[in-house]
Amino acid sequence: MLKMTNIKKSFGERVILDCVNLEIDDGEMIALMGRSGSGKTTLLNIMGLLDQKDDGRYYIDGELIPSENDLATSKIRNTQIGFIVQNYALINDRKISYNISLPLLIGKESKKNIHHSVTQVARKVGIEEHLDKYPYQLSGGECQRAAIARALIKNPQIILADEPTGALDEITEQQIMQLFIELNKQGTTILIATHNKEIASRCKNIYYLSNAKLSTK
Amino acid sequence: MNKEIYYILKKSKRKIDVLMYTQIIFSYMIVIATLYLTIDQYSGLSQLGSNAREIYKLTDNFMGEEERSFFSRQDNVAILKELYEWLNNNEHFQYIVASTQGFYMEEDTFLDQFKVGYEYNNVFVDNQYKSIQTNSDFMEYYSIDISEGRTFEPKDYMIQNNVVPILMGYDYKDYISIGDNLEFYYCNKEMIGRVAGFLESGSYYNDGRNLQVLDRYILMPALEDITVDSVLTKSEKSFQLKVYLDHCSGFVASDQSASEIQKMIAQKSLELNIVPYQLEGVFSFYLTIWGVAGKQLQSMFLLLAIMMIGLTCAFISISTASKIQHNKKNIAIYIANGLSINTVKQNIVLYIIYVNDVAIGIASIFWLILSGTSYFLILILLFAFNILIQSVFPLVMIDKLKIVNTMNGGA
Numbered sequence: 001m002l003k004m005t006n007i008k009k010s011f012g013e014r015v016i017l018d019c020v021n022l023e024i025d026d027g028e029m030i031a032l033m034g035r036s037g038s039g040k041t042t043l044l045n046i047m048g049l050l051d052q053k054d055d056g057r058y059y060i061d062g063e064l065i066p067s068e069n070d071l072a073t074s075k076i077r078n079t080q081i082g083f084i085v086q087n088y089a090l091i092n093d094r095k096i097s098y099n100i101s102l103p104l105l106i107g108k109e110s111k112k113n114i115h116h117s118v119t120q121v122a123r124k125v126g127i128e129e130h131l132d133k134y135p136y137q138l139s140g141g142e143c144q145r146a147a148i149a150r151a152l153i154k155n156p157q158i159i160l161a162d163e164p165t166g167a168l169d170e171i172t173e174q175q176i177m178q179l180f181i182e183l184n185k186q187g188t189t190i191l192i193a194t195h196n197k198e199i200a201s202r203c204k205n206i207y208y209l210s211n212a213k214l215s216t217k
Numbered sequence: 218m219n220k221e222i223y224y225i226l227k228k229s230k231r232k233i234d235v236l237m238y239t240q241i242i243f244s245y246m247i248v249i250a251t252l253y254l255t256i257d258q259y260s261g262l263s264q265l266g267s268n269a270r271e272i273y274k275l276t277d278n279f280m281g282e283e284e285r286s287f288f289s290r291q292d293n294v295a296i297l298k299e300l301y302e303w304l305n306n307n308e309h310f311q312y313i314v315a316s317t318q319g320f321y322m323e324e325d326t327f328l329d330q331f332k333v334g335y336e337y338n339n340v341f342v343d344n345q346y347k348s349i350q351t352n353s354d355f356m357e358y359y360s361i362d363i364s365e366g367r368t369f370e371p372k373d374y375m376i377q378n379n380v381v382p383i384l385m386g387y388d389y390k391d392y393i394s395i396g397d398n399l400e401f402y403y404c405n406k407e408m409i410g411r412v413a414g415f416l417e418s419g420s421y422y423n424d425g426r427n428l429q430v431l432d433r434y435i436l437m438p439a440l441e442d443i444t445v446d447s448v449l450t451k452s453e454k455s456f457q458l459k460v461y462l463d464h465c466s467g468f469v470a471s472d473q474s475a476s477e478i479q480k481m482i483a484q485k486s487l488e489l490n491i492v493p494y495q496l497e498g499v500f501s502f503y504l505t506i507w508g509v510a511g512k513q514l515q516s517m518f519l520l521l522a523i524m525m526i527g528l529t530c531a532f533i534s535i536s537t538a539s540k541i542q543h544n545k546k547n548i549a550i551y552i553a554n555g556l557s558i559n560t561v562k563q564n565i566v567l568y569i570i571y572v573n574d575v576a577i578g579i580a581s582i583f584w585l586i587l588s589g590t591s592y593f594l595i596l597i598l599l600f601a602f603n604i605l606i607q608s609v610f611p612l613v614m615i616d617k618l619k620i621v622n623t624m625n626g627g628a
Contacts, residue, residue, distance in 0.1 A: 041621055050553060050620045070557045078555020089550050089624035106219060106555045150554070162621060 001026045001189065002047070002158055007056035009042055016042045018212035020056070024158065024191065029184040031200035032193040034209035040193040041162055043209065047191070048083050048160050049073040060157060078107050082151025082159040086166035088143040090135040096122075097131040100149045107154070121149045125179060141172035148179060158189040165199060177202050219556060222548055222564035227571065229540045237536050238576060244525035245580035248599065251522040252592045253584075254515045272313075272470045273478065273496040274425045275304070277462070283492060294454060296489050297461035303485055305352065305441070310471035310478060314352040314439040315422055316463035319345040320401035320410075327392055331433050346401070348435040349422070350463065355439075358470060359422045361431075366395045366414025373413075373438040383410035384436040387418040403437065404459040405452070410437065425468070425497070439464055469496065526599070530606045533572055537565065537611045548615070549623035558615060565611050569604055 002024040009017040016039040024030060034040045045051035046058070049067065058065045060080060066072050077083075090099045097118050098105075104114045122128045125145040127138075135143055144164060151159050161180070165173040177199060184190050184204075192203060200206050208215050279287050287293055304312045319333060322344050334343040355361070356369060364387060373382050385393060393399070399410040420431040440460060471478055479496050486493035541548065548561060577600055 045621050048553070048621075070559045074552075074555050074557035074560075077553065083553045083621075083624075085621060085625050087625045089546070089553070091547050091550055102550070102554045105221075106551065108219070162625075 001061055003057075003059040003062075004047070005057045007043070007046060007058070008054045009039070009046065009051075010054055015212045017046070017053075017214075020209075020212075020214045022207065022214060024189060026157075026189055027184070027187055028189050028191075029180070029204045030191045031203035031206045032191060032209060033195060033197075033200050033206055034193075035195060038209045039212060040195075040209055043214075044160050044162050044191070044193050047158075048081050049077050050083075078103055079154055080157040082154070082156040084144070084147050084151050084159060084161040084164045086163040088135070088140075088147045088167075090143055090146060092135050094134070095131065096127065096133055096135065096138070096146045099135065099146055100131075100153060102150055103154050117153055118149075121153045122146075124152065125149045139172070140168050141175060144168060144172075144176050145179065148176075148183075152183065152188070158191060159183075161190065161192045163194055164192060165194075165196070173199070219560050220564060220567070221551060221556070222544075222561050223567045223571075225544050225547060226537065226540050226565065226568040229544055233536060233539075237532055237572075240532055241529050241572065241576035242579050244522075244529040245577050245596075246584060247518065247525045248522045249580060249584045249592060249596070251515070251518040252595060253588060254518050271472075271475065271498075272423070272468055273475060273498060274468055275466055275482070275494050276497060277466060277494055278492040280492075287491070288458065292454075293491075294457045294461055296491060297458065297465055300485065300489055300491070300494075301441075301461055301464045304465065304467070304469075305354075307481075309473060309481060310469045311354050311358060312352070313355045313358050313468040313470060314350065314464055315355055315424065315467060316350040316439065316460075317424070318348060318350060318404055318459075318463060320348045320399075320403060320435055320437075321345050322399070322401045324400075326399065327389070331389070346435055347433055348403075348437060349431075350403075350437045350439040352439045352441070352464075352467075354470075355422070359420070361420050361422075361436075362417040363414040364417045365390070366412070368414060369436075369438045374440065375442040376438070376440060377442060379407060380409045380411060381437055381440070382413035385412055385415050386432040386434045386436075387416055387420070388432040389435075390415050399435075404456050404463075406456045410435070423468075465494065526603065530603055533569060533603075533607045534610045537569055537572075537607065538614055540568075541565070541611055541614050545618060545623050546626065549618060549620045552618075552620050553624060561615055562612050565615065566604065566608050569607050569611070573600055573603055573607075 002022075004020060004022045007017050007020040007022075008015075020043065022043075032040050032043065042051065046053050046067075049065065052067050058067065060076065065076065083089075090096075091102075100118050100122060101114045104117060109117075118131065119128065122131055125148050127142055127145045127149065130138055130142055130146070135146070138146065144167075148159075148164075151161075164180075165176050168176060180190055180192070181202065190203075192199060194200055205216070305314075325344065327346065329343075331346055332343055333345050333347050349355075351361075351369075352374065353369065353371065361368070361384075363384070366384075368384065369382065383399065393412055395412050395414060397412045399412070401408055401410060416431055416434075416436070418432060421428045422431065423429070441464075469478055475496050475498070482496065483493040552558060552561060577596060581596065
């Protein structure tokens with residue numbers, strides 16, 4: 001479903017990714033581990049089409065991604081990739097319902113569809129009663145659930161989560177991980193970048209990024 | 218196009234916005250004022266022929282005993298006539314006659330506003346009207362246009378009797394009609410002027426020091442074919458002498474240097490055995506309604522306009538960049554969720570257009586009310602140039618945006 005071959009990325013003299021190969025099948029739940037600064041976020045950015053690789057090929061469903069075509073990559077980001085980050089990345093002066101509906105609004109869905117989809121996905125992640133609230137009125141865990149709902153709303157091919165529990169307490173962390181596992185069981189492909197062994201151990205496969213190389217060690 | 222980022226930037230009010238709008242509106246008003254000065258006043262005056270051509274005033278050098286002696290010999294009119302014909306038909310320069318002999322009228326034909334009084338032997342003479350006697354080069358050089366009737370024709374300059382066509386300044390329109398006759402004295406000679414036409418409003422010429430608006434002047438053709446004959450009466454010869462003296466104190470417009478022209482004139486004067494006529498510089502380059510000060514004012518305004526536009530560009534660019542910085546997390550969230558970077562950039566340019574649009578609109582309307590002029594095409598070009606300059610920095614910011622770091626609240 002998702003395949004990367006010989007991906008290279010450097011910042012100046014510093015090589016971040018050196019001939020990275022990765023293949024992710026539908027329904028997988030993968031942990032991407034590595035020390036801080038090892039290039040996990042860079043790899044996630046390239047996978048999420050938020051950064052450009054220096055070299056290599058990237059396929060989704062067998063199709064080569066034209067990473068320099070802004071229109072094509074933005075469409076893929078909108079429809080096939082869900083992105084979750086540590087600090088939730090919610091728009092603070094907008095209600096949770098608006099935040100969740102963002103990919104649909106950008107994709108110019110009808111209002112009726114948006115309302116239906118938002119309610120459905122909010123129910124799925126357990127924040128249905130918070131739709132009319134603002135992010136600052138919710139707890140960290142609830143905010144992260146809203147972010148997950150937003151990532152899920154277009155039924156993407158894959159969810160890329162960068163340290164999704166990094167800002168949460170232990171109990172909430174467990175709840176969010178449980179949510180990821182349930183979503184995975186329902187067929188959602190998830191890749192979690194983390195340096196937390198506990199989190200990684202709950203994934204089906206673990207990849208390690210070290211010295212710009214990716215391995216399954 | 219998805220306009221979310223545009224609305225975010227527009228909604229993102231900052232205290233500096235009021236200052237920014239005030240400054241931009243002021244800048245555009247300065248720019249329009251500069252255009253008004255340079256286009257309407259300065260370039261409009263390019264009708265004064267090519268401004269690249271220098272213009273000089275020609276003056277005689279008759280002084281003291283020599284002067285008295287020259288004027289006592291009325292036959293000298295033949296010398297002046299020859300000099301005038303040489304000047305008028307010279308290939309090296311354009312010769313412009315603009316003699317300013319006033320017309321004296323015995324009756325109160327026109328309102329006081331048209332009169333120019335003067336004192337003569339402790340008596341105030343007030344039935345004098347502003348007039349200039351012009352040749353065809355004057356009409357051409359100053360692009361004198363007619364609002365009604367006809368202008369002077371070649372035959373008008375060759376009239377030998379005392380009935381001459383006259384052109385009235387625009388302000389006379391309500392007081393006299395085409396075909397009407399005016400009786401007046403020109404150089405003490407009784408003449409009949411027949412109104413041939415009216416000048417365009419705002420017609421003007423340079424008298425050597427300032428622009429003179431011709432709206433209250435009466436124009437008469439400079440008579441070029443006065444018979445110089447010894448049989449004429451003393452008063453007739455005196456008239457001829459005065460006329461040719463005036464004719465020979467005209468203006469020379471030429472691409473050649475003053476010294477070259479002076480040399481030619483001195484040579485001709487010596488040939489005619491008279492004291493050489495002399496050239497004096499005229500502020501030809503500064504022909505504005507304000508004279509020399511007008512040119513300086515234009516330069517000052519131009520400099521001010523350039524500075525203000527530079528400041529405006531910097532101000533809008535920095536202000537937009539600051540709004541992007543303030544909202545960068547939200548912008549990154551939109552991009553991560555599928556908004557294309559090009560759409561974000563289009564939104565930013567749209568916002569910059571909006572800011573300029575409001576300012577230029579207010580400034581244009583204000584100036585239109587104030588002066589009745591607008592410079593649509595030039596302003597559009599300036600507008601496009603400003604948008605281009607102001608967009609560079611904010612767009613570079615978007616290119617350098619680290620989306621995931623920014624979403625996480627980082628750089």
